[in-house]
Amino acid sequence: MNNFIDFFIEVGKLKKQKRSGWVLREVKNPETIAEHTFRVALMGWLLADKKEKLNTERIVKMALIHDIGEVYAGDITPYDSILPKNKKDLKKLMRTHPRFSNIEKRELALEKHKKEWQALIKITSKLERKLREEILDLWLDYEEGQTKEGRFLKQVDKVENLLQALEYWGKDKNFPIIPWWIEAREIFSDPILLDFIESLDKKFHSR
């Protein structure tokens, strides 16, 4: 059982680890990675129920493990490679959606993938082989969208992020919400999730 205890202690650190995107935007008391994971799992399960032939057990398991590598890799954001040093420029940057060429996108994604994979290998190292392989397989599916469950959860992860951003914007209208909406129209393609984000748009922005 010691191997489980060590694993649970390590992943438990996510209960205190704040999400970098909110820290960069100076959100007061920002959510932690574990808090984000909790709602991704719920959203993945309940929204998948509106679709045909999706394995919800696989989706919930995938949601639970999708960020555990961040215990060691940290929460990497798309802004990390272009972060300015002074606060004024940082605030300005946070009001934009970061743009890169496809070559730059591939390089950034590869670097992030490598760091998170190494972290995942480390954090699962003491688990028995079968469980470890299951976690690694689920993570690769989430990361690469190998199955319909992986593709769905990848988008649910972003929807949860959008909802959290909207909640922060609801409390403080200076919160830069526009980059989320720009990204939303580029990345979401699942019909259920497109329907969901249009409902979010109406709920938060209709007068």
Add this chain to the structure above:
Amino acid sequence: MVNYQEKIYLTGRGLEKFKKEYERLLETRNTKDEDPENLVLINQRVEELSTIIKTYELIQAPPKHKQHIVNLGATVVVEVGGQIDEFTILGTLEANPSLGKISNESPVGRALFGRKIGDEVIISSNIKTIIYKIKEIKYEL
């Protein structure tokens, strides 16, 4: 329950990847000592891959005289909010926005479809209207 039928569009590279996975899983399924729990997952995946391989439509570059129009497989360079970005428009199975591959089913993918260099594509929401100006269209399949 929502029932929707989406066409499966694949590049040649994507198709090869799925075919290889399908063959590998068929071999694994025939292994006698495979865990029964794993077998359930393998069978699910084999069924999914079989549907993909049987019903896909291949994404191919259009003839030269039509390459000034955005179609599936196009890499589109756009100017948006004073910045330059690029998207390759693929089917949902191969879309990966962090790599610049967006789905033809996404609002931006759909809006760019059929447009030409110089066209402006408008994406509206309750809070902001975004304009994507098409600067370049490439087919690098």
